[in-house]
Amino acid sequence: MTPDAPTLNATNGPVLRAAIAYLVAGLGTVAVMGLLGLLMRLDHAGMLVVSPDWFYRIMTLHGAGMITGLLFASFGGLAAVVSAEVRVSARALWIGLVLYLTAMMLVVLAILVGRFAAGWTVLDPLPYQGKTWSESAGVAAYAGYLVTGLAIVVVCGAMLRATTAAPGGLRRALAWDVVFHPRRPSPDVTHPPVLIATVTAMVGLVMVGVGLVYLVPLFLEAGGLVHHVDALFSKNAVLLFGHTMANLCVYVAAGMVYGTLPRYAHRPWKTTWPVAVAWNAIILLIFFPWSHHLYQDFVQPLGLQILGNLGSFAGGFPSFIVTIVGALALVYGAGLEWSPTAILMLLGIWGWAFGGAGALLDAIVPVNQVMHNTMWVVAHFHTYNIVGVAAFAWAYLYHVTAELSQAPERRLDRFAAWLYGIGAIGMVVLFFLEGAHSVPRRYATHDPEWQGYARAAIPFVVLILIALGWLGGEVLARLGRAWRRTRIGPT
Numbered sequence: 001m002t003p004d005a006p007t008l009n010a011t012n013g014p015v016l017r018a019a020i021a022y023l024v025a026g027l028g029t030v031a032v033m034g035l036l037g038l039l040m041r042l043d044h045a046g047m048l049v050v051s052p053d054w055f056y057r058i059m060t061l062h063g064a065g066m067i068t069g070l071l072f073a074s075f076g077g078l079a080a081v082v083s084a085e086v087r088v089s090a091r092a093l094w095i096g097l098v099l100y101l102t103a104m105m106l107v108v109l110a111i112l113v114g115r116f117a118a119g120w121t122v123l124d125p126l127p128y129q130g131k132t133w134s135e136s137a138g139v140a141a142y143a144g145y146l147v148t149g150l151a152i153v154v155v156c157g158a159m160l161r162a163t164t165a166a167p168g169g170l171r172r173a174l175a176w177d178v179v180f181h182p183r184r185p186s187p188d189v190t191h192p193p194v195l196i197a198t199v200t201a202m203v204g205l206v207m208v209g210v211g212l213v214y215l216v217p218l219f220l221e222a223g224g225l226v227h228h229v230d231a232l233f234s235k236n237a238v239l240l241f242g243h244t245m246a247n248l249c250v251y252v253a254a255g256m257v258y259g260t261l262p263r264y265a266h267r268p269w270k271t272t273w274p275v276a277v278a279w280n281a282i283i284l285l286i287f288f289p290w291s292h293h294l295y296q297d298f299v300q301p302l303g304l305q306i307l308g309n310l311g312s313f314a315g316g317f318p319s320f321i322v323t324i325v326g327a328l329a330l331v332y333g334a335g336l337e338w339s340p341t342a343i344l345m346l347l348g349i350w351g352w353a354f355g356g357a358g359a360l361l362d363a364i365v366p367v368n369q370v371m372h373n374t375m376w377v378v379a380h381f382h383t384y385n386i387v388g389v390a391a392f393a394w395a396y397l398y399h400v401t402a403e404l405s406q407a408p409e410r411r412l413d414r415f416a417a418w419l420y421g422i423g424a425i426g427m428v429v430l431f432f433l434e435g436a437h438s439v440p441r442r443y444a445t446h447d448p449e450w451q452g453y454a455r456a457a458i459p460f461v462v463l464i465l466i467a468l469g470w471l472g473g474e475v476l477a478r479l480g481r482a483w484r485r486t487r488i489g490p491t
């Protein structure tokens with residue numbers, strides 16, 4: 001595949017249609033959840049106060065909706081990217097989408113009807129004690145998480161099957177020839193997006209396994225078959241499951257960048273030895289950084305704490321050194337086309353680096369002692385999600401609809417991309433400032449002394465929503481033609 005060739009194969013219609021459905025459903029959810037984010041910010045600012053009951057219900061829906069929306073949008077995008085090379089089952093993708101939407105409905109019902117408000121990652125004694133909602137609402141929300149897990153299994157299973165189907169199987173898909181024989185050039189090296197699809201699918205399957213280890217005992221507790229699940233066990237397991245899922249989003253989304261940015265830089269992004277080693281390392285390293293959320297649990301075995309500390313730093317290397325520096329090297333001096341897609345993708349690289357740096361700071365034990373339960377944590381994960389993952393996914397949806405509909409990317413839309421960047425960066429910088437001044441997180445009511453940060457953040461949130469409305473409008477205008485072209489193939 002040459003870097004200037006179209007990135008999509010329009011004859012692969014069924015997979016492209018499923019991929020577009022994932023991107024639209026996932027990013028549509030992100031847009032609605034963004035409005036809920038604005039509502040919470042207005043509450044923090046004291047400008048539109050909602051009751052604590054509603055605040056925590058909104059916060060729970062926002063967190064769960066955002067993480068899963070971005071994950072499934074990214075899976076869809078990655079499926080489209082790899083479909084140029086391997087055969088992903090469109091049927092499996094549609095089944096995964098139906099499961100994802102069913103899971104969302106369960107969680108929405110649990111929250112809106114059952115008043116479930118335990119947060120996206122539920123900490124003991126919740127969800128069954130000290131609650132303001134019925135036990136059945138807790139079970140419904142957990143059933144939603146279970147069905148989300150099933151959807152991930154279906155999608156990851158389909159990806160892994162596709163990437164390992166060629167002769168050479170998993171070994172080839174993971175580019176082990178490059179890892180173990182860097183000096184022996186192979187004519188048939190796996191391209192980075194296929195390598196990334198393989199790695200993230202493997203991680204997704206293990207992660208759902210961890211989720212089951214957490215969810216099944218809680219179902220047993222609700223059914224009265226288990227007295228009470230151990231608090232430390234449930235915290236460790238939920239964060240291993242939930243934090244890994246949030247982390248996975250950025251790695252899946254990176255596959256869209258590896259598959260698309262070369263087209264705008266007019267240079268190939270090759271599976272060099274560092275790229276192959278780094279992505280193989282992620283299979284293991286992604287399971288460590290979660291434990292910087294556990295430093296405050298003094299009963300935790302010391303070995304686990306040390307492992308978590310080292311793992312938080314080690315986990316940063318593959319992304320920082322390989323993808324971030326790799327992306328910068330790709331575009332440096334390349335005469336990059338500063339299209340809306342390229343702007344959003346490079347913005348996303350910045351968000352990934354900056355949000356990751358915020359996480360690394362939080363992983364330093366003395367910093368963590370002071371910062372962990374403040375808005376600093378909210379700042380770091382919003383940075384790599386809204387500036388990073390969401391920018392990658394919006395960029396890719398914009399790119400797909402432009403390429404398929406054969407309508408060139410409009411120069412004017414670059415302003416929407418920059419507006420998005422200004423809004424997202426302004427919003428997260430204010431979260432960071434809030435954290436640096438020890439404003440606590442997950443507080444429904446903010447003292448008047450804290451409210452200035454949220455007030456200053458609101459115009460930036462509005463900018464994001466304006467930019468998304470603009471880009472979303474452009475995408476919708478091209479969607480019909482793009483969809484039809486997946487039915488008739490290249491013209």
Ligand code: HEM
Nearest residue numbers: 034037038040041063066067119120121385386441442443
């Ligand atoms: C318009 C953009 C957004 C705004 C205004 C916004 C705002 C907020 C606010 C105010 C909170 C509550 C923080 C607290 O008091 O602790 C929050 C929590 C959260 N947000 Fe966002 N957010 C946005 C985008 C995103 C994105 C893109 C993600 C993607 C993953 C995300 C994921 C989360 C999560 C996981 C939580 C924590 C929920 C919990 O603690 O259970 N947000 N957001």
